[in-house]
Amino acid sequence: MSTENATGTQAIDRAADLVALVVRSPNPLSFSEIQLRSGLPRSTTSRLLSALERQGMLARTSSGAFTPGALFVAYAARHRPESALLAAAEPVMDSLGDLTGETVNLAVARGDAVVQIAQVDAQFVLGSREWVGVEVPPHCSALGKVLYAYGALPLPAGRLATPTPKSLARREALDRAGHGIRRTGVATTVDELEIGLAGIAVPVLDAAGRPVAALGLSGPGDRMVAAFDRDAVLLREHARTLSARLTTHTQEGAA
Numbered sequence: 172m173s174t175e176n177a178t179g180t181q182a183i184d185r186a187a188d189l190v191a192l193v194v195r196s197p198n199p200l201s202f203s204e205i206q207l208r209s210g211l212p213r214s215t216t217s218r219l220l221s222a223l224e225r226q227g228m229l230a231r232t233s234s235g236a237f238t239p240g241a242l243f244v245a246y247a248a249r250h251r252p253e254s255a256l257l258a259a260a261e262p263v264m265d266s267l268g269d270l271t272g273e274t275v276n277l278a279v280a281r282g283d284a285v286v287q288i289a290q291v292d293a294q295f296v297l298g299s300r301e302w303v304g305v306e307v308p309p310h311c312s313a314l315g316k317v318l319y320a321y322g323a324l325p326l327p328a329g330r331l332a333t334p335t336p337k338s339l340a341r342r343e344a345l346d347r348a349g350h351g352i353r354r355t356g357v358a359t360t361v362d363e364l365e366i367g368l369a370g371i372a373v374p375v376l377d378a379a380g381r382p383v384a385a386l387g388l389s390g391p392g393d394r395m396v397a398a399f400d401r402d403a404v405l406l407r408e409h410a411r412t413l414s415a416r417l418t419t420h421t422q423e424g425a426a
Contacts, residue, residue, distance in 0.1 A: 199236035313372035
């Protein structure tokens with residue numbers, strides 16, 4: 172093997188090692204951490220990281236730390252769409268949680284069910300429970316109402332489950348509620364799943380205007396209802412941000 176080939180192979184091996192370090196790390200890695208763990212000279216580490224960032228294999232956070240880049244997000248979007256959604260949603264949900272203090276929920280439609288795939292816990296002592304993976308009647312949740320209203324879920328037939336006296340009992344009532352949700356872009360529930368529990372949610376749309384998820388807040392009824400107007404504005408803003416992030420990831424994946 173020529174010296175030139177050996178040098179090229181060594182550079183590829185080193186670059187691959189840096190990518191593996193970042194991808195396997197549970198948290199973003201700073202330049203110093205990567206250089207220390209790799210044992211490479213600073214100049215070599217800097218040159219390789221810059222090349223990997225240009226090729227979309229690595230990216231930087233606002234603090235300059237390194238994370239997996241757009242290529243990994245694009246791959247996840249093709250093979251596990253929810254992984255791309257979760258990656259795009261994390262900073263949006265964190266921001267929403269910081270601004271409201273309430274439990275932030277993200278849900279998708281699977282068949283005729285609503286599945287919550289991510290949550291940011293409330294900052295209050297009296298907050299909401301852990302909802303990820305918990306199945307609830309979709310028509311009793313703000314997240315489910317949004318997905319029904321925007322056609323991500325098929326409307327159920329016949330009489331609906333009524334966990335509380337406030338629950339919608341018939342398909343016709345759910346259909347009527349959907350008209351209002353599409354008009355305002357917001358769904359709410361108060362005491363419909365459980366007495367004392369309230370929620371508010373909005374759709375997350377793709378570039379074509381199709382619903383891909385529902386983003387919402389949940390918590391104690393008295394506190395939530397008093398803040399519905401404020402939270403509706405914040406939810407719409409954050410849902411638009413999430414939609415834009417998803418569109419960006421999709422375009423990068425197609426490039």
